[in-house]
Amino acid sequence: MADQRTLAGGTVHDLPDDLAAALLGAPAARSTWEDITPLARNEWICWVTSPRKAETRTKRIAWGLESLSEGTRRPCCWPGCPHRLKGGG
Template sequence: MADQTTLSGGTVHDLPDDLAAALLGAPAARATWEDVTPLARNEWICWVTSPKKVETRTKRIAWGLESLGEGKRRPCCWPGCPHRVKGGS
């Protein structure tokens, strides 16, 4: 498990600074973040970083913190990270 200043990342994507800072300030969301698998964290990272508009990204971070804080383990209505290799080991 990560210490008080570091967070676990995903399988393909690095944890972006804005999402990391938000998670560090939200203990309930952070607890879920550290409890989910690296693949699930990767889905959250890709979901947050995929929009083109900063406003959408900001909304996704806020919604993600709320959802993670409620114990949700994956982004809702997200088909999954398109960057993940499918069928690999």
Template structure:
């Protein structure tokens, strides 16, 4: 699925907070569009797995930072159980 021309994952829709942050950071957006749908799925699931809103906010910020630093998947994440 694509939200506002921002591609999502395989089984996860793109949440508004992730979409908003990606559209505000061109380097992260460029890498996001270049990674595979499975990799995007992993990032989305990792963010959505947060139990507290503060943790989720930190994960969204880290997603952008990690993408800008060349990471293509979340570190230390066992993987999305939903695929």
């Protein structure tokens, strides 16, 4: 079984511990995660980590797992990570 060290992050953002733990507990979501591009993973990470409130972050992780489990490759209605151009990715 994969562990957090084997789950890839994004092009700019590292995979945060809470999202990694959630992915490890959701095999269907993890399967999509492993199949998407680093840029797509970056979008999910930035989308999950961007809210100010912990409550919103928790909701986004839950919604993200559900969406990834259904094969959704990018967060819906997200304009994209504002950091990727700054990071060169």
